[in-house]
Amino acid sequence: EELGPSGILYKDCVGKENFSANGTYHANLNYLLNSMYTNTNITYGFYNFSYGESNDKVYAIALCRPDISPASCRACIKNCSDSLTTIFCPNFKEAIGGQDECMLRYSNRTIFDLMEGGPYFWVHSKSNVSDVAGFNKSRMDLLDKLRDKAALGNSSYKYAAGQIEAPNFQTLYALVSCLYNTTGLLPQCCENTSGGRVIYPSCNFRYETSRFYDISLTNLPSPPQPTSGKGRNRSHIVIIAAVSVATFITLVGCVIFLLRRRKLRHDVEDVFENKNVECMQIDLDTIRLATEDFAEANKLGRGGYGVVYKGTLPNGQLIAVKRLTRGSVQGDPEFRNEIVLVAKLQHRNLVRLLGFCFEKEEKILVYEFIPNLSLDKFISDPVKREHFGWETRYRIIEGIAKGVLYLHEDSRLKIIHRHLKASNILIGEEMNPKIADFGTARLFDIDQTGAETRNIAGTFGYMAPEYVTRGRFSVKSDVFSFGVIVLEIVSGQKNSSFRIEEEDEDLLTYAWRIWNQGTYLNLVDPTLTAGRGSEMARCIHIGLLCVQANEADRPTMADVVVMLSSCSMTLPVPLRPGYFYHGIGNCSGSNTLEGCRSKSTEGSNNEVSISELDPR
């Protein structure tokens, strides 16, 4: 490793925005940095300070390795501070830099509680290992384990250190800070080197074949304990009491829940049993009245199967009337029976089919009316997108996953949707997603590759490769479509119209490429200013698992639902996606940081700022 002047290992004058020398910002910055490295109250190595008003306000974060003393920590921060402000980034409003034992960042924008994807740095040792595959496996196992362990730490204590036996009787040591997967950069940084480190603004890791940290760190993370024995005992008693009460409440809750669910299921099944062809038929006059004789003003839109109108039944219920223009390939009696079967599928994430009308030449399906727009409108509309916050997006992803799982496994009919796409996800009250058109593939047995599908471009981007090339569909082809939708929701871009700079890459290829570079958070919609970075990273990971080229590698929908609900579960590494665009290099083949950095940190699109609950 070669250290730069003043022992600085890495640095970047982020944004390159200047302040005027001796102005208020300058004075605030000096005051703030000075108050950090002279502060003797903080002993755990994490500082987040701000100072000043409005445009001249300065924010700073400093982070020390957990195994150094408070005095060494302060000395390290002072050195970084002096080096950045006088040697490397004089008069720059924002900068980041660090050395072996600490890291310092300051900025004119808030950087607290943020998970940022850049700038990032790596350093590697000069010695290579002989058994690359074996060594890399040990390294990955160790880093994965430590990352999970670090995630257990509290907000000022997300560290883990440990060791593992590597090939050729070597022992590998690593220190990881924070819970995000920053190992994606390993291939570029440290493919076959015996030591290396990757540093992001809020996360970093280092590994070596000799121990480089204090042995006491292997017991981390364990949040600071109360000092007095009395206090500890009291807190134990409180915890035991709280756990007992919580267990009791949970047990009672479970019993009530099961009893209510049994009753509810009875209610629902009674309705199901009574539902027959007759009770689902709605006569044409009623529909004409409801839609004001299919008035243009009531037209909601046109899809592949016909025009959809908004209507109001005499009892005031709002409906969506789908007037089919395409004939069923089945005879009428079977068609009617199918409709009844499809209508029996009821789930809060599915649009309900209420009835149908088969009169004269008309073939009409009547659905519950869903008040908001379809998901694609939220994704593509620049104004709506801005108000489409992360929590809502995450809930929508979860809801879609549950709806598809119900279709695949939980309903009495096993249904493969076959044309899951953002325009088929309607957004109901409280932004609850509802999957539409789930029965149509079954009702019409229509091959989406047929020339009649109107929205063919929009549909193609969602179709799994085996469906496009061999017409083979399965639950896994739905999983593929789901993965595309997830990546669209996170990125705020449609797969069909996706463009990034001059690259001729589709959304999946881009996501896969930056995943491997470790800069996958650059995929996140830049209009998202708040949200949990860990959830975003997880959704990108799950999306990439779903769009893997080989259907056997894709998870089932049940797996996806579990992955979404468990943040501690370790996910497999996603393999190449379907439609992978092969024409790109790997950061120009550069083995240095600079080769990749220009792509990941420059340009407004690329800098991801995500509010995190935990500072690191």
Ligand SMILES: Nc1ncnc2c1ncn2[C@@H]1O[C@H](COP(=O)(O)OP(=O)(O)OP(=O)(O)O)[C@@H](O)[C@H]1O
């Ligand atoms: N139950 C509903 N409530 C409210 N609007 C609906 C409902 N069903 C469909 N729409 C709206 O009607 C329009 C046409 O929908 P439709 O499902 O026929 O086509 P699509 O999803 O756009 O395309 P495709 O037929 O290729 O799936 C869309 O704008 C959709 O948002």
